[in-house]
Amino acid sequence: SQQGEEDPQALSIQEGENATMNCSYKTSINNLQWYRQNSGRGLVHLILIRSNEREKHSGRLRVTLDTSKKSSSLLITASRAADTASYFCATAANNAGNMLTFGGGTRLMVKP
Amino acid sequence: DTGVSQDPRHKITKRGQNVTFRCDPISEHNRLYWYRQTLGQGPEFLTYFQNEAQLEKSRLLSDRFSAERPKGSFSTLEIQRTEQGDSAMYLCASSFHLASSYNEQFFGPGTRLTVL
Numbered sequence: 001s002q003q004g005e006e007d008p009q010a011l012s013i014q015e016g017e018n019a020t021m022n023c024s025y026k027t028s029i030n031n032l033q034w035y036r037q038n039s040g041r042g043l044v045h046l047i048l049i050r051s052n053e054r055e056k057h058s059g060r061l062r063v064t065l066d067t068s069k070k071s072s073s074l075l076i077t078a079s080r081a082a083d084t085a086s087y088f089c090a091t092a093a094n095n096a097g098n099m100l101t102f103g104g105g106t107r108l109m110v111k112p
Numbered sequence: 113d114t115g116v117s118q119d120p121r122h123k124i125t126k127r128g129q130n131v132t133f134r135c136d137p138i139s140e141h142n143r144l145y146w147y148r149q150t151l152g153q154g155p156e157f158l159t160y161f162q163n164e165a166q167l168e169k170s171r172l173l174s175d176r177f178s179a180e181r182p183k184g185s186f187s188t189l190e191i192q193r194t195e196q197g198d199s200a201m202y203l204c205a206s207s208f209h210l211a212s213s214y215n216e217q218f219f220g221p222g223t224r225l226t227v228l
Contacts, residue, residue, distance in 0.1 A: 035219075042116075042203060042219040043155070088154045098168055099145070100217060102154030 006089060006103040014111050019076040021106040023089030024069075030092050032065055033100070034074050037086045046074075046087075081112045114138060116220035118204050124226045125194055132190045133223045137206030144187050145217060146179055147203040148172065155203055161187060162209060194227045201225075 007022045025032070031050045035043040049056045049065045049072065056063045062075040076083055086107045090100040117136045125131050137144045143162050147155035158177070159169045163184035173179075176194075181187040191198055201224050205217040 040201075040222075040224070042221040043205075045216055045218070048216070090154075098160060099157040099170075100147075100155075101157065104152075105154050 006087070006106045008106060009104065010107045010109075012109045012111065013079055015079060015081055017079055017110075019079050019083070019108055019110070021074045021087050021108070023072045023074070023103050025072075025089070025091050025101075025103070026070065027091075027093065029067075032063075032072050033090045033092070034061075034063060034072075035088045035090060035102075037088065037105070039085075043088065076108075079108075079110045081110050083110050084108060116204055116206050116218055118202075118220040118223050120223060121221060122224050122226075124228065126228050127194060127196060129194055130190065130192045131194055131225065132188055133202055133225075135187045135189070135204030135206075135220060137185070137187070137204070138208075138218055141206035141208050141218075142184070143207045143209045143215065143217075144181055145205040145207075146187070146189055147205065149201040149203055149222070150199075158189075191225075194225075196227045199225055199227045 005024050013019055031048055033048045034046045036046055037043045047058045047061055047063050049063050060077045065072045086105045088102050088105045090102045119134045145160040146158040149155040157170050158173050159179050161181040164181050176192045179189045201222040203222045204220045207215040207217045209215050
């Protein structure tokens with residue numbers, strides 16, 4: 001079963017706008033990661049945030065983590081058509097990364 | 113290309129047939145993972161290996177599924193007596209495990225299975 005839920009399930013924006021996706025999870029975690037998946041392709045790792053971190057940046061990506069609410073958000077600033085993809089959060093229960101538990105994903109469409 | 117590779121990329125089979133997929137991890141990665149992803153859902157963990165040892169299996173891995181990693185390099189995932197519910201994308205990932213640090217998993221392109 002899925003660990004978490006992503007919200008919204010689908011998001012459509014214009015190029016240049018910001019996109020915000022949220023993820024909630026159920027159990028305690030060691031870290032949370034975000035992945036991107038283009039249609040019919042494998043997953044690409046975007047960013048990892050550890051349970052003792054509250055915010056992290058990577059290029060146009062900003063991730064926040066609120067462990068008290070068991071939630072995370074991914075912000076993509078100044079979106080581009082090439083950002084069109086599905087975005088998944090995944091949690092790891094320990095540092096060994098034995099298995100990742102994924103949410104259901106947000107399907108982002110960026111219109112040119 | 114030195115990433116994770118999977119073969120075949122697509123497989124169409126009839127219900128009741130056996131299928132086998134192969135995954136070649138990134139060279140020197142000692143951990144290999146299998147996930148299954150159905151349409152519109154996130155991937156679900158199936159099993160993982162450290163070298164040739166299969167260390168964890170999900171409840172999703174019924175007795176019709178078997179995975180091997182005989183020499184600690186490539187892995188195969190076999191599904192016997194396929195059912196229509198087995199239709200999904202099967203994803204492989206690999207990582208280099210260090211006990212004291214997080215180990216990022218690198219994913220392959222997946223094998224899409226369609227059971228008619």
